[in-house]
Amino acid sequence: MTIKTIFLDRDGVINKEVCYLHKIKDFKFIDGVFDACLHFQALGYQLIIITNQSGIGRGYYDEDAFHVINNWMLEQFKNKRIEILDVFFCPHTPESSCDCRKPKPGMFNQANDKYSIDMKKSWMVGDKEADIQAANAAGIQNTILVKSGHAIDEKNSNAKFILDSINQVKEVISN
Ligand SMILES: [Mg+2]
Numbered sequence: 220m221t222i223k224t225i226f227l228d229r230d231g232v233i234n235k236e237v238c239y240l241h242k243i244k245d246f247k248f249i250d251g252v253f254d255a256c257l258h259f260q261a262l263g264y265q266l267i268i269i270t271n272q273s274g275i276g277r278g279y280y281d282e283d284a285f286h287v288i289n290n291w292m293l294e295q296f297k298n299k300r301i302e303i304l305d306v307f308f309c310p311h312t313p314e315s316s317c318d319c320r321k322p323k324p325g326m327f328n329q330a331n332d333k334y335s336i337d338m339k340k341s342w343m344v345g346d347k348e349a350d351i352q353a354a355n356a357a358g359i360q361n362t363i364l365v366k367s368g369h370a371i372d373e374k375n376s377n378a379k380f381i382l383d384s385i386n387q388v389k390e391v392i393s394n
């Protein structure tokens with residue numbers, strides 16, 4: 220049994236991009252994210268969050284602070300009857316050359332090892348080209364770049380779709 224999954228980047232996709240976000244008070248959900256997730260769930264997708272958190276490696280906040288925000292976020296999803304299957308995060312800096320920091324596919328591979336995911340039927344939604352590259356390297360061809368986070372270079376993107384925000388994603392993922 221394999222599962223089909225919507226992989227979501229966190230910052231800029233689920234919540235408004237804030238440089239090295241580490242306080243609940245700075246975490247603002249992007250409009251439409253709950254509706255979109257309910258739609259994905261109704262289509263039988265599992266939801267997994269894949270997020271670079273180099274602020275930990277840089278010493279701007281620690282792993283405990285990350286988990287406090289993460290648990291709070293999961294609680295907000297739960298209140299809307301949305302079950303996030305798992306959250307994978309990379310705490311490393313770019314200089315550490317780990318294999319989990321996007322654009323490397325390590326976190327997708329960890330997820331696949333843990334859950335047996337049908338990558339061909341899965342999707343990645345990100346706000347940076349590195350999100351798309353990581354997904355492609357993990358065998359995910361269905362990729363969406365949203366403009367709700369970092370500035371993007373539309374002409375040089377490998378994303379299959381480029382949309383304003385997660386709010387539009389349900390028009391693209393319909394089965
Ligand atoms: Mg992001």
Ligand SMILES: [Zn+2]
Nearest residue numbers: 309317319320
């Ligand atoms: Zn890493």
